[in-house]
Amino acid sequence: xxxxxxxxxxxxxxxxxxxxxxxxxxxxxxxxxxxxxxxxxxxxxxxxxxxxxxxxxxxxxxxxxxxxxxxxxxxxxxxxxxxxxxxxxxxxxxxxxxxxxxxxxxxxxxxxxxxxxxxxxxxxxxxxxxxxxxxxxxxxxxxxx
Numbered sequence: 001x002x003x004x005x006x007x008x009x010x011x012x013x014x015x016x017x018x019x020x021x022x023x024x025x026x027x028x029x030x031x032x033x034x035x036x037x038x039x040x041x042x043x044x045x046x047x048x049x050x051x052x053x054x055x056x057x058x059x060x061x062x063x064x065x066x067x068x069x070x071x072x073x074x075x076x077x078x079x080x081x082x083x084x085x086x087x088x089x090x091x092x093x094x095x096x097x098x099x100x101x102x103x104x105x106x107x108x109x110x111x112x113x114x115x116x117x118x119x120x121x122x123x124x125x126x127x128x129x130x131x132x133x134x135x136x137x138x139x140x141x142x143x144x145x
Contacts, residue, residue, distance in 0.1 A: 018046045025105040027134040032126040039065040044074045051079040059084055061098045109133050
């Protein structure tokens, strides 16, 4: 596993999907929250307790929505990770940092019919469907190799 990861969100009717991916775009963790929660708080909830499972992660790259001293402090103190914020400098499309990896991962997950919209009544079911889609994605990659 590479030493960096990225976190961002996808808005779905009253909910936000947050994922943490490795540099290959393979999901490490996901969390579905109500749309009224801030990205910074959801980022802290998403990454809590992952250091023991993924000790190779050293840096978390996130978009400007996650910029916060509190989140950076939580990641540094609890996980030992550095938070790197990527800001877009201009309105024109330009690849900035590694946040495109997360967007690509959302696109891969979005190919699954159950994830194209928020069909699920419970948040836990939504998170499980993301896990199943990610497992399917990884198994398809293994089968090709």
